[in-house]
Each structure stands twice: as structure tokens, then as C-alpha cells.
Amino acid sequence: MALDNPTTQAVVTTADKVFDQMLHAIVEGTIKAGSKISEPELAKHYEISRSTLREALNRLEKCHLIERKANVGSRVVECSIAGLLEIYVVREALEGMACRQAAINMTDDEIIEMKSMLAQHANSKALRDGVSYYQEEGDLDFHYKVILGSHNQQLINILCGQLYHLVRMYRCQFGMNSPRATKAFDEHSRIIDAIADRDGELAEMLMRRHIAASRKNIENKISQQL
Amino acid sequence: MALDNPTTQAVVTTADKVFDQMLHAIVEGTIKAGSKISEPELAKHYEISRSTLREALNRLEKCHLIERKANVGSRVVECSIAGLLEIYVVREALEGMACRQAAINMTDDEIIEMKSMLAQHANSKALRDGVSYYQEEGDLDFHYKVILGSHNQQLINILCGQLYHLVRMYRCQFGMNSPRATKAFDEHSRIIDAIADRDGELAEMLMRRHIAASRKNIENKISQQL
DNA sequence: AACAATCACATTGTCGACAATAAACACTAG
DNA sequence: CTAGTGTTTATTGTCGACAATGTGATTGTT
Numbered sequence: 001m002a003l004d005n006p007t008t009q010a011v012v013t014t015a016d017k018v019f020d021q022m023l024h025a026i027v028e029g030t031i032k033a034g035s036k037i038s039e040p041e042l043a044k045h046y047e048i049s050r051s052t053l054r055e056a057l058n059r060l061e062k063c064h065l066i067e068r069k070a071n072v073g074s075r076v077v078e079c080s081i082a083g084l085l086e087i088y089v090v091r092e093a094l095e096g097m098a099c100r101q102a103a104i105n106m107t108d109d110e111i112i113e114m115k116s117m118l119a120q121h122a123n124s125k126a127l128r129d130g131v132s133y134y135q136e137e138g139d140l141d142f143h144y145k146v147i148l149g150s151h152n153q154q155l156i157n158i159l160c161g162q163l164y165h166l167v168r169m170y171r172c173q174f175g176m177n178s179p180r181a182t183k184a185f186d187e188h189s190r191i192i193d194a195i196a197d198r199d200g201e202l203a204e205m206l207m208r209r210h211i212a213a214s215r216k217n218i219e220n221k222i223s224q225q226l
Numbered sequence: 227m228a229l230d231n232p233t234t235q236a237v238v239t240t241a242d243k244v245f246d247q248m249l250h251a252i253v254e255g256t257i258k259a260g261s262k263i264s265e266p267e268l269a270k271h272y273e274i275s276r277s278t279l280r281e282a283l284n285r286l287e288k289c290h291l292i293e294r295k296a297n298v299g300s301r302v303v304e305c306s307i308a309g310l311l312e313i314y315v316v317r318e319a320l321e322g323m324a325c326r327q328a329a330i331n332m333t334d335d336e337i338i339e340m341k342s343m344l345a346q347h348a349n350s351k352a353l354r355d356g357v358s359y360y361q362e363e364g365d366l367d368f369h370y371k372v373i374l375g376s377h378n379q380q381l382i383n384i385l386c387g388q389l390y391h392l393v394r395m396y397r398c399q400f401g402m403n404s405p406r407a408t409k410a411f412d413e414h415s416r417i418i419d420a421i422a423d424r425d426g427e428l429a430e431m432l433m434r435r436h437i438a439a440s441r442k443n444i445e446n447k448i449s450q451q452l
Numbered sequence: 453a454a455c456a457a458t459c460a461c462a463t464t465g466t467c468g469a470c471a472a473t474a475a476a477c478a479c480t481a482g
Numbered sequence: 483c484t485a486g487t488g489t490t491t492a493t494t495g496t497c498g499a500c501a502a503t504g505t506g507a508t509t510g511t512t
Binding site: 010012013016051055058061062064070071083086087089090092093094096097101152153154155157158163 | 236238239242277281284287288290296297309312313315316318319320322323327378379380381383384389
Binding site for chain 1: 496497498504
């Protein structure tokens with residue numbers, strides 16, 4: 001699928017497969033947030049040994065999707081509003097910096113590719129106006145490209161390797177079909193322009209505002225529900 | 227020891243102990259950077275089973291101290307200049323944001339504690355002027371306190387849980403006894419002032435400059451050596 | 453009846469052995 | 483002498499069983 005992590009190495013071992021399955025299950029809520037994980041039960045369900053399952057659990061823990069306590073067991077992380085806002089704060093900082101680095105380090109070819117990607121998004125957006133699902137995927141694609149464009153392995157690992165699974169989990173489970181679609185699209189355009197101009201300072205500022213706007217949008221939504 | 231990670235849960239299981247020992251060994255270079263890790267060999271050395279060793283290896287991987295390839299094995303990460311600069315970029319973004327959040331979320335008591343800590347550092351600095359080892363520890367203590375003061379669990383996990391082990395590794399192996407001791411101390415003071423004033427914007431800017439200065443200091447050192 | 457201590461059970465941590473994969477070596481052909 | 487291939491060997495991935503720990507129920511006491 002389009003959203004698959006571009007930094008994920010090829011799935012070869014059985015632990016990898018189980019990790020992938022559990023990843024989707026947790027993101028989509030099939031395995032409920034906050035629920036306790038029974039090793040014997042899951043091992044039987046996936047028809048693997050406990051060792052292999054534990055290997056998969058370790059990878060999930062690396063993504064901060066489950067938490068382990070010694071001699072007690074593992075739990076899927078909770079989905080709280082506070083937790084979601086925390087992630088947005090981290091994203092604002094990290095993706096802002098990734099955007100600054102992208103303006104410095106992206107190759108001309110990469111920039112061209114991003115522009116064409118955005119043009120594609122513009123088309124499909126015009127076609128199915130208001131429908132935000134594809135826009136959601138497009139949004140993730142855009143952010144991925146920027147992060148990879150930073151050419152900073154640490155940034156890439158943290159953002160693509162661990163944080164984005166959590167982001168997807170929240171999006172799935174809170175059903176956030178952002179009504180900011182057209183606005184977000186314009187913001188994406190300006191960010192690419194800044195990168196193409198090699199203006200790191202502006203690129204970072206725009207990306208931070210873009211993410212902060214997204215966060216405030218959520219905060220408003222929440223306060224309405226109260 | 228004073229530098230131990232405040233977020234690390236109590237060491238109860240034998241895998242925890244081995245993890246701790248290997249952590250120190252890697253940070254201090256006893257286990258050389260870039261070297262391959264032989265599971266049977268290390269298991270024999272620590273007198274544990276391979277399963278337990280692998281559990282420890284998984285935690286090291288979580289800290290980005292080792293890297294694994296399927297069906298090939300684990301290697302200790304390399305210590306390259308480029309890698310060090312990458313980390314500083316991430317720190318500038320994350321600790322800057324942590325500082326902003328600290329200005330918002332720190333309790334008055336926490337601020338008072340930080341000020342007294344800094345006063346202590348001032349004393350010991352006056353006593354052993356120019357000697358930077360303690361200052362190094364003091365530096366880490368300061369940054370830890372700010373990060374914890376953000377009250378953002380994601381920030382705390384990423385910075386204290388994984389990134390700081392890498393920072394310590396580089397400091398150990400590159401022998402960086404920063405000659406910025408007195409300058410850094412002044413910068414720390416101003417940062418605390420900004421936090422005490424609850425001026426998040428200024429606090430973030432000061433912290434980013436503080437870390438960027440550290441990075442440029444290293445860049446200069448490197449270019450001199452060439 | 454409420455609380456504490458003890459005991460039984462289930463779950464996690466650890467172990468050693470086997471299977472599968474990759475690297476190293478030797479051998480043959482060009 | 484080099485390149486390619488087949489075999490051997492060592493390393494990693496996986497498995498099932500045992501030991502240690504935490505949890506919940508049961509029983510005894512106040």
C-alpha cells in the first residue's frame with residue numbers, strides 16, 4: 001500500500017510478517033488501544049512460537065505502539081487527546097527542522113518529483129472535491145517526501161520509523177478526515193516553493209505553521225465536542 | 227551514577243543487567259564502534275543464554291546503538307562526524323521545543339530546583355576552573371532537567387530514552403571536553419531566566435542557539451584537524 | 453463481615469536444541 | 483591465474499520446555 005514505510009527493510013523473517021500484521025491490526029483498532037496483550041494467546045492465534053511473537057512485540061515497542069513492564073506484560077498504548085497533542089508538538093519541531101534540512105539537502109531531481117506529485121494531488125483533488133480520504137494519503141506522502149529529503153538519517157528514523165505509525169493510529173481511530181483539505185494543499189505548495197528557493201528558514205517556519213494549524217484544528221474540534 | 231537515565235525503569239531482569247553493562251561498554255568504547263556482534267560469543271561472555279542476550283540487543287537497538295540485518299547479524303553503530311552533526315540537528319529541533327514546552331509546563335518548584343542546581347554548578351566551576359569533566363556532567367544534568375520539564379512524554383522518551391545514549395557515546399569516544407565551559411554556563415543561565423519568565427518563544431530560541439553554537443564549535447574543531 | 457495471609461494458577465523470563473539462511477572456502481573450468 | 487560454482491561451516495531464526503515472578507482466589511482470623 002502507498003502508506004507503507006519507505007524505510008522499512010524487506011519483510012523476510014516470519015517475525016517480520018507477524019509484526020506487519022499486528023502493526024495494521026493496532027493501527028486500525030482490530031487490536032484495541034489500551035488492551036493487554038497475552039503472549040500465549042497471540043502466539044496461538046498467529047500459529048508461531050512465543051519467541052517469534054516476542055520478537056515482533058519488540059519491534060512494536062520500538063514504534064511506541066505497545067509498552068512493556070517487566071514480569072507483567074505488554075499493553076497497547078492508549079489513544080488520548082493529550083497523547084495526540086504531544087505528538088503534534090514533536091512533529092512541529094522535527095518536521096520543521098526536516099523541512100529546513102530538505103531546503104538545504106534535497107537534490108534538484110527530488111524537488112521536481114515533489115512538484116509533480118503535488119500536481120497529481122491537485123488533479124485528484126479537483127476530481128473528487130471534498131472527499132478527503134485520498135487527500136489524507138496524499139498528505140502523508142507529502143510529509144514523507146519532505147522528511148526523506150532532509151537526508152538526515154536520524155530524522156528519518158524517528159519520524160518515519162516510529163512516530164508515523166502512531167500518527168496513522170490516531171487518524172484511524174479518531175476518524176480524522178481533516179476538513180482542511182484545500183487549505184492544507186495550498187500550504188503544501190508554499191512549502192515546496194520555499195524548498196525550491198533553498199530558503200531553509202522560511203521552509204521551516206511554513207512547515208511549523210502548517211502542523212501547528214493542524215493541531216489547533218484538532219483542539220477546536222475537541223473543545224466543540226465538550 | 228549521576229548520568230543514569232531518569233526514565234529507565236528499575237533493573238530487575240537479567241536482560242536488564244546485561245543491557246546496562248553493554249550500554250556502558252558501547253558508550254565507553256570497550257565494545258568498539260562499528261564492530262560486529264557475535265551472539266554466541268557474547269552470550270558465553272556474560273554467561274547467559276542467547277535468548278536473554280537477544281533481549282538485551284533489542285533494547286540496544288531501540289537506543290540506536292546497534293543495527294540489525296535479518297539473517298546477517300548486529301553491528302555497533304559507526305561514530306562518524308556526519309552522524310554526530312545529524313544528532314546535533316535533531317537535538318536543536320527537539321530540545322528547542324522541549325525548552326518552549328518547559329517554559330509553559332514546568333512547575334514553580336521545578337524552576338526553583340533548576341536554579342539551585344545551576345548555583346551548585348557555578349560553585350564547583352569556580353573551584354576547578356577549566357576542568358571540564360564535571361561541567362560535562364553538569365551540562366547533561368541541565369539538559370535532562372529541561373527535557374523532563376517539558377512534561378511531554380514523547381519528547382522525554384526520544385531525547386532521554388534513545389538520543390542521549392548516542393550523545394554520550396560520541397562525547398566519550400571523540401573525547402570532547404568542550405572548551406565552551408564558561409560560555410555554556412552563561413547560556414544555561416539565560417535559558418533558565420526565560421523559562422522562569424514563562425517566555426516560551428525566547429526559551430526555544432536560546433536553547434536552539436545554545437545547541438547550534440555547540441555544533442559549530444565541533445565543526446570548527448574538525449576543520450582545524452584537516 | 454472485613455481484612456490479612458497463604459496458596460494455587462497463569463503469565464512472563466530464561467534456557468538449550470533444531471532448522472534455515474548466509475558467508476567462507478575449495479575446487480573446477482576457461 | 484581468474485571467475486564461477488558447489489560444498490562446508492558458522493551464524494541467525496525458530497521452537498518447545500522449565501523456572502521465576504505476579505495475580506487472584508480461598509481460607510483463617512479479628
